[in-house]
Amino acid sequence: MKVTAQPSADILTLLLDGELDASSAIVLDTELAKPDILNYRKVLVDCAKLSYISSAGLGVFISHLQRFQDAHVKLVFFNMQEKVFNVFEILGLDALMTIVPSATEAEAV
């Protein structure tokens, strides 16, 4: 699992590459836990190369969501593969998180 951060003005884009499971979730958790992430207006998560997510990966996003909301930082997922979106759907997380098809739509949120 590789997480690449691309800052641009008040938006931070995180590119996820690989499989997010109980072994690799710590990599993402470390990135989202950085204090200065709350200085951005939006955190966009590019899921194009995220090929798998387990409950440990979902748990990382859930555990930071309230902190982001309290700081008025929008967390937006885009380019999500259908099989990964399906995992969000099974738990009902698609209704609680902002997931859009493309980068253009993510920037417009």
Next chain:
Amino acid sequence: MKSALRIACSRSHLQQVRDFVRTYLNSRQLPEITINQVVLAVDEVVANFIIHANGEDESQFLDLELTFENHDLNVEIADHGNTIFLPPPHQSPNLHDYIRQGRKGGMGMTLVNRLMDRVVFFTRGNHTVCHLSKHLN
């Protein structure tokens, strides 16, 4: 056809488990989403066995066995430790509470129960065994 895998109780082996299940199912011309759902269910149970039942003790090991017959997939996951690990009866999580509390865990077995047709934990001697099954068209 039966296929088996033995791994040490380390979460670093989860990738190997997923690859093992994917390889087993890939030849059966199933939709990618269906394969991912089964892979996810097995991964969640194995992670629970590794982390909660065996405390990530790499001297312990797990055995996985997959069988596929008449469109029914059956999975057996068994440990060899001496701690019986029987998850409590399943309850759906309140995700709003989880978000408010910043919880990281507690959704794995919900996924497993929603993805598989049958989920059973039982003991064999002083070991823990899980059987998962799903009808695959």
